Amino acid sequence: MILFDRVTKEYPRSTxxxxxxxxVEIRRGEFVYVVGKSGSGKSTLLRLxxxxxxxxxxxxxxxxxxxxxxxxxxxxxxxxxxxxxxxxFRLLPNKTVDANVAFALQVLGKPRSMIRQVVPETLEMVxxxxxxxxxxxxxxxxxxxxxxxxxxxVNKPPILLADEPTGNLDPSTSREILAVLQRINEGGTTIVxxxxxxxxxxxxxxxxxxxxxxxxxxxxxxxxxxxxxPSTDTDPFLDLGVPVLRADEQS
Amino acid sequence: xxxxxxxxxxxxxxxxxxSMTVSVVLVxxxxxxxxxxxxxxxxxxxxxxxxxxxxxxxxxxxxxxKSIYPACAGTVTTDAQRAQIRSQLDSMKxxxxxxxxxxxxxxxxxxxxxxxxxxxxxxxxxxAFADSFRVSLTDASKFDVIASSFQGAPGVGKVQDQKQLxxxxxxxxxxxxxxxxxxxxxMVVCVVLLMATTIRQTAFSRRRETGxxxxxxxxxxxxxxxxxxxxxxxxxxxxxxxxxLLWATVRYGVSGYLSTEMLDTAFIGMADVWAIAPxxxxxxxxxxxxxxxxxxxxxxxx
Numbered sequence: 001m002i003l004f005d006r007v008t009k010e011y012p013r014s015t016x017x018x019x020x021x022x023x024v025e026i027r028r029g030e031f032v033y034v035v036g037k038s039g040s041g042k043s044t045l046l047r048l049x050x051x052x053x054x055x056x057x058x059x060x061x062x063x064x065x066x067x068x069x070x071x072x073x074x075x076x077x078x079x080x081x082x083x084x085x086x087x088x089f090r091l092l093p094n095k096t097v098d099a100n101v102a103f104a105l106q107v108l109g110k111p112r113s114m115i116r117q118v119v120p121e122t123l124e125m126v127x128x129x130x131x132x133x134x135x136x137x138x139x140x141x142x143x144x145x146x147x148x149x150x151x152x153x154v155n156k157p158p159i160l161l162a163d164e165p166t167g168n169l170d171p172s173t174s175r176e177i178l179a180v181l182q183r184i185n186e187g188g189t190t191i192v193x194x195x196x197x198x199x200x201x202x203x204x205x206x207x208x209x210x211x212x213x214x215x216x217x218x219x220x221x222x223x224x225x226x227x228x229x230p231s232t233d234t235d236p237f238l239d240l241g242v243p244v245l246r247a248d249e250q251s
Numbered sequence: 252x253x254x255x256x257x258x259x260x261x262x263x264x265x266x267x268x269x270s271m272t273v274s275v276v277l278v279x280x281x282x283x284x285x286x287x288x289x290x291x292x293x294x295x296x297x298x299x300x301x302x303x304x305x306x307x308x309x310x311x312x313x314x315x316x317k318s319i320y321p322a323c324a325g326t327v328t329t330d331a332q333r334a335q336i337r338s339q340l341d342s343m344k345x346x347x348x349x350x351x352x353x354x355x356x357x358x359x360x361x362x363x364x365x366x367x368x369x370x371x372x373x374x375x376x377x378x379a380f381a382d383s384f385r386v387s388l389t390d391a392s393k394f395d396v397i398a399s400s401f402q403g404a405p406g407v408g409k410v411q412d413q414k415q416l417x418x419x420x421x422x423x424x425x426x427x428x429x430x431x432x433x434x435x436x437x438m439v440v441c442v443v444l445l446m447a448t449t450i451r452q453t454a455f456s457r458r459r460e461t462g463x464x465x466x467x468x469x470x471x472x473x474x475x476x477x478x479x480x481x482x483x484x485x486x487x488x489x490x491x492x493x494x495x496l497l498w499a500t501v502r503y504g505v506s507g508y509l510s511t512e513m514l515d516t517a518f519i520g521m522a523d524v525w526a527i528a529p530x531x532x533x534x535x536x537x538x539x540x541x542x543x544x545x546x547x548x549x550x551x552x553x
Contacts, residue, residue, distance in 0.1 A: 050466075073471070080468030090463060107469035109253030155467065 001159060001190045002026040002049060007058035009044050009214075017056070018044040020214040026192060028158070031185045033201050034194040036211035042194035045211070046161045049192070050082060051075045062159070063237040070240065077239045080108065083152030083160040083189075087167035089144045091136040091151075097123065098132035101150045108155065122154045123147075126180050142173035146180060153184055158237075160184060162193040166200055178204050253473065260477040264453065265484065271449045272485045278445055279489025280496065282438030283531050287497040289435055290527045292428025295519045296421050302517035306387075307413040309397045311336065313382040313406055315355050320381070320408030328382065332406030336384060339400065346393035350386040358383065381408060442535075443542050446482050450546040453478060461551060475551065479543045486539040487532065494528045 002025070009019040019041045026032050034042045047053045048060045051067050059066045067078055091100050098119055105115045123132055126146040136144055145165060152160060162181065166174035178200055185191045195201065201208060210218035265272050313333070314323035340350050353361075358380040366375070386397060394412040402410045454461070464474045501524050510518045 076465075076468040076470050078468070079466060082468075084466050090459065092460060092463065103463065104467040106253070106256045107464045107467060107473050109256070109473070151463075151467070 001028040001030070001063060002192065003061040004045070004048075005059050005061065007048065007055045007060060009041075009048060009053065010056045017214050019048070019055075019211075021058070022211075022214070022216050023058075024209060024216060024219065026190060028190055029185070029188055031182070031191045031204075031206040032193070033206060033208045034192060034211065035196060035198075035201060035208055037196065040211040041214040042196075042211060043163055044214075046084075046163050046192065046194060049159075049161060050084065051078055063240075065237060065240045074240055078237070080155060081157050081159060081237050083149075083155070083157040085145070085148050085152050085160070085162040085165045087164040089136075089141075089148045089168075091144055091147055093136055095136075096132065097128065097134050097136070097139070097147050100136065100147055101132075101154050104151045104154050118154055119150075122150045125153075125183065126150045127176075140173075141169050142176055145169065145177055149177070149180055149184070153189065157189070159190045159192070162191065164195055165193065166195065166197055171199060174200055175203055257473065257476050257480070261480040261484070264457070264477050264481045268449070268453055268456075268481070271452065272481070275442070275445055275449055275482070275485040276489040276492065278438070279442050279486045279535060280492040282435055282442050283490045283493030283535060284496045285431055285438055286435035287493060287524075287527055287531055288500070289428045289430075289432030290530070291497065291501065291519055291523060292424060292431060294523045294527075296424045296428065298517050298519055298523075299424075300417075300421060303417050304414065307417060309386045309388060309394055310409075310411045310413070311384040311386065311397075311401050312408040312411065313384075314408045315381045317378055318381060318408055319379065323408045326406075328406035333382075336401065336404070336406065340384065340386060343396075343400070345389040346396055348387045348389045350384050353383050353385055355380045355382050439538070442486070443538065446486065446539060446542045447546045450478055450482060450543055451550045453481070454547070454551045475543075475547050478547055478551070479540060482543045483536060483539045486535045490532045490535040494524070494531060497527075498524050 004022050004024045007019055007022045008017050010017040022041075022045070034045055036042050044053065048055055049062060049067070051070060054068050059068055061067070062078065063081070065078075070078060092103065095103065101119045101122060102115050105118065120129070120132065123129060126149050128143060128146050128150065131139070131143065136147065139147065145168075149165075160181070165181070166177055169177060174197065181191055181193065182204060207221045208218065209216065312320060313328040313336075314320065314326055316327055318325075318327075337352075340347055355377065359375070359377045362375060362380065388394070388397070394414060398410045398412070401407050461474055498521070501519065501521060505518050506520055
């Protein structure tokens, strides 16, 4: 699903690269932790998938397409297939929970009838049924993060990126958030979660990728990976153009 | 669906940003009013030219007793010379359209009548006037033909073109209206800078929204349209108000006052306001869209 091929990212005015020769493949339906200290390159990895940045060298492939070569007008199409969650939730403070989740569909021009149906379903899935009329400041941190997750997955993206989603939460709330993510993963969504919370990693054992100073130093599968049945949905990245399949992805 | 959403976002934006919107509206209104005044001034000059050039005459002043014209050299025009000028004028149709003869006494009386309310009327002496042929031309620009035929001819004191007197007045009006246009251009620069600043400030205060829009894959169009629409609406409102001010100025200032006070000249009317309104409103619309496009390209990351 996501393939990093000898990816190096250097930021100007920085002594060492943020990522250095990273090669890693994340398969469809996997749940992957990206761990490492602050500044080890976790966020850069996620930014490259989203095309917030382009790699200095090497290539990042999402669903077989080299996103570094994507023309800028197609970048929005890429991002529609990727949900994103952050440590600081990034909710709109002047909109209700319902409106925050609906916003993600409205800006894509989805029909009102579809929004009215999908938003409550998604809120129910993240455990926020009946809280649609609340404002973000009336919710706890864990509930706000659930809203952010609902917004990220309401468009049913095949990939969910989470950048320290439990960083602002206490351990028990973190485990609840993790359970929500696990449920989403069981629905077939590929999840890449950057974290430096060892307790989380030990609580739900999954594949762990560790970065240190921009280098990949560990990649081990701690849980079982079961490939999901082939999706019958149409390829959500279809609009990006014909995929360039690589030999190791064709199997 | 997306249209209602975009319009909703735009109205929200305008409401949350009232003071900046009002400033854009007012500055646009004033600059468009000035620009409109300048353009109307130009049209007023053209209107008056059309009106006066049809009426201006070339005066051929003759020599009278104690004439003020050096060309007379103390002589007085004889009847034979008068008849000679008359037949020459008759033979020059066109460019001569018609002419009439005005004696020194008639000219003096006409002047005293015209300026009876002014000290000029009582102070004037008969000596400043002369017998003259008043010649109207088929084409006001053909003055040179008359001048070359009669300047220096026996019995002629001076050939004078009224158009030259008018031209001084018209060039003065031109300077005034061009100054208004120059001021208006400065104001338009202010408008553009203000629009750009407003967009920058709005883009900054809405970076959270636009960030989320980017993240969920909204197109550049969806992200930018509310900003463009807000600028467009504010500036269109301002320019329409500016046209309203122009309308009021012409309706009550020119048609309602000047035209009734000064019956012997032509003034611009409502038709002239409607003629420049599309230029003013359309111009500002183009300006608003261009300014927001350029500013968004620089300050709104997509």
